[in-house]
């Protein structure tokens with residue numbers, strides 16, 4: 001165990017790298033994730049989030065660098081680490097031939113839990129993820145959100161100290177997402193550490209104590225959601241839209257605002273003004289002869305942080 005990794009350190013990484021042939025998927029990242037944290041990996045497609053999670057989950061061997069998980073070395077103690085982790089992969093890997101209850105019961109056997117104990121555990125977990133009334137149904141009869149909750153229950157079969165979730169709410173409708181979030185809040189309250197990847201800024205803001213923003217295999221920023229916002233953007237944002245105006249026209253309009261107190265960002269469909277004094281900004285815009293078709297003030301979010309750091313919105317990435 002490296003000197004820097006303490007019993008409270010769940011994940012410790014230094015200069016961690018993963019290459020696939022010539023392609024570097026993860027390019028020398030450092031991580032210090034403490035027990036009890038909800039820790040997020042935020043970034044666009046191909047940023048390296050899943051590859052990092054796979055290394056932490058001991059299913060992918062790092063090409064170079066240092067990595068310890070729960071104080072152990074994944075290359076030598078993979079089995080011991082995995083027995084203490086819960087993993088909820090991005091792809092649905094539930095067994096559609098089995099019932100909801102059987103999925104949990106049979107998965108429990110991989111961890112040496114069988115018989116009455118496995119049945120009891122499956123029932124308890126179905127209560128936890130609010131699927132008790134569907135326990136005899138086949139998995140295919142569940143909605144996407146229910147399947148995701150079942151996958152979370154399955155990841156909890158071995159009472160893990162840490163659960164790893166790869167994009168837990170991608171593709172779910174808002175109500176289903178909230179159900180998943182609520183279960184994850186509950187888990188956190190029970191002291192389970194949570195690692196998750198997400199494309200969703202609101203998810204990261206809701207769930208994560210700390211997070212890293214990844215881009216092109218590197219960590220480009222890290223901190224709590226509020227630290228990231230304070231460090232990289234202003235408190236408030238004014239969003240301006242101009243009927244029918246797109247990239248080129250908006251870039252021209254943005255130039256007329258260059259002397260305003262704030263940073264101006266022209267997107268393909270709107271102009272953003274980052275400022276600490278949103279009130280009064282729209283009047284100043286009008287003073288310069290510009291008439292937005294809509295203007296509204298909001299607080300800055302992680303989406304703004306991502307935009308400032310990469311020059312792209314996550315939707316464009």
Ligand SMILES: Nc1ncnc2c1ncn2[C@@H]1O[C@H](COP(=O)(O)OP(=O)(O)OP(=O)(O)O)[C@@H](O)[C@H]1O
Pocket residue numbers: 020023024025043044045046047048049050051052
């Ligand atoms: N098994 C593999 N073989 C070759 N290249 C891979 C492999 N797995 C991932 N990559 C590449 O590594 C890079 C990082 O991929 P990764 O899946 O870690 O990104 P991600 O941030 O999780 O993206 P997403 O949000 O789409 O899941 C991508 O360019 C991807 O094509």
